[in-house]
Amino acid sequence: MIRLQSFGAQRSSVSHTALIIISLVAAIGVGILALSQPVPVMVIVGVILACLVLATIHPIAVLIPLLILGPMRVLISTEAAFQLPLDIGQIALVVFFASWAIQRIIRLNVTSLRLADLWTPLSGALLLFIVATGLSAFAATSLTAWALEWTKWVLVFVLFTVVVNLFSTISWEWLVFALVLSGLANALVGIYEFFGGSGALVLLINDRFFRAFGTFGQPNPFGGFMGLLIPLSIMSAVGYAIRWRKSLPEGKSLNLFLAIFYALSSVILLIAIGMSWSRGAWLGLGAALLIMGFLIPRRLRIGALFFVVIAGVGLIVWFSGLVPQSIVQRLQTSTEEFFAFEDVRGVDITPENFAVAERLAHWQAAINMITAHPFLGVGFGNYAAAYPSYQLINWNEPLGHAHNYYLNIFAEVGIIGLLVYGKVWGTIFHRTWQAACHPDILSRLVIIGLLGAWVYLSVHSFFDNLYVNNIFFHLAVMFSIVVLVLKEAKASVRI
Secondary structure: OHHHHHHHHHHHHHHHHHHHHHHHHHHHHHHHHHOOOOHHHHHHHHHHHHHHHHHOOOOHHHHHHHHHHHHHHHHHHHHOOOOOOOOHHHHHHHHHHHHHHHHHHHOOOOOOOOHHHHOOOOHHHHHHHHHHHHHHHHHOOOHHHHHHHHHHHHHHHHHHHHHHHHOOOOOOHHHHHHHHHHHHHHHHHHHHHHHHHOOOHHHEEOOOEEOOOOOOOOHHHHHHHHHHHHHHHHHHHHHHHHHHHHOOHHHHHHHHHHHHHHHHHHHHHHHHHHHOOOHHHHHHHHHHHHHHHHHOOOOHHHHHHHHHHHHHHHHHHHHOOOOOHHHHHHHHHHHHHHHOOOOHHHOOOOOOOHHHHHHHHHHHHHHHHHHHOOOOOOOOOOHHHHHHHOOOOOOOOOOOOOOOHHHHHHHHHHHHHHHHHHHHHHHHHHHHHHHOOOOOHHHHHHHHHHHHHHHHHHHHOOOOOOOOOOHHHHHHHHHHHHHHHHHHHHHHHHO
């Protein structure tokens, strides 16, 4: 028996080594042929070949570039010296799927792949949403716009499924590292822009600084990207710090390094979200921090005390005048905007009320769509296409979405799609809460960080649409962490 296992391990090792050598030779050959092609083709071929070779070694070598490059779609399409034939995120995604196939070949278990290996506790809810939004195609103003938005969620499902399958035998901690690293890379770009790197006068703050927008082209989705990852980064820093304090000498160095990395990343991400000057991002982050403070202790009484303390400190800082007046005014306008909903058709537009009036006008346009198409909506992703038929006077620019995702999705896919969207997030919250029972402190804190991210997304969605610029790649990976930790939690309970 021992000999058979040894022979099998040796055979697998030889097959793996042979595959790497063959991949390298093939990459060199294709690379030489690509030298005669135009520069964009050479760049794409070079990146794909490099990633595929790395995929034979470890899948994280492809996932990290995917998560970093995905949000650079807008930056590359607007600033690159040459245009790529495909979105950089799409190219990276195809390469990642190819890496998954390579890993299946390396493990010699391609034919053993079963539906049970791919089905997860979140699969049903995601598939139901894909079906529900698919129905809106019958009412779509633009089938092209519908197909683009619907395909986005199909890719969320596929990427989520592949990541869960690929990392079922690899530590999910790599996924957390990849997510935070991608946010860190974008945050550094945003900080550079804040100090004049962008020079965009329309984003000028206090006649001195510029609103950070990273590689997103706009500050609000950039702030949303930071807000999604900050809770995960903070909880990872705390988790690794605790693990470092409790770990044996041989594990202390790595845990200390990771604790420092996540702590520094959290500080940089917090600075970046502040520099985005996004009110929705600030409010969402505040809600996320309150919820995380409540959930960190295992006892609800202590959690309630944490909640009160955090809220109390926040109120003291707010009313003591320690918060800069510019930030106070910025947040006050957001609450006035949200609670002062009125018919803006008769409002006298001024520079002071323009931003509020514009957002309210788009909310009203969404309500007009809902009234006209309450069941199937105007078509998934069709808010901009349908907008001219439902717009208010003086507001001709559709802006792409309603600046309130709940109204936006209600208008696009009707009450059916809205209810299923609620079902999806209800399932995600429920499964994430179940995973929080994990006995390992790091696993539990990471899950609390994900709960904070879901709360953040829920709040920020009242003011914006964050499913843009390939952020859905990151959401799919975050969903997969929930499933992987949940599997570990259930296994530990059985043991």
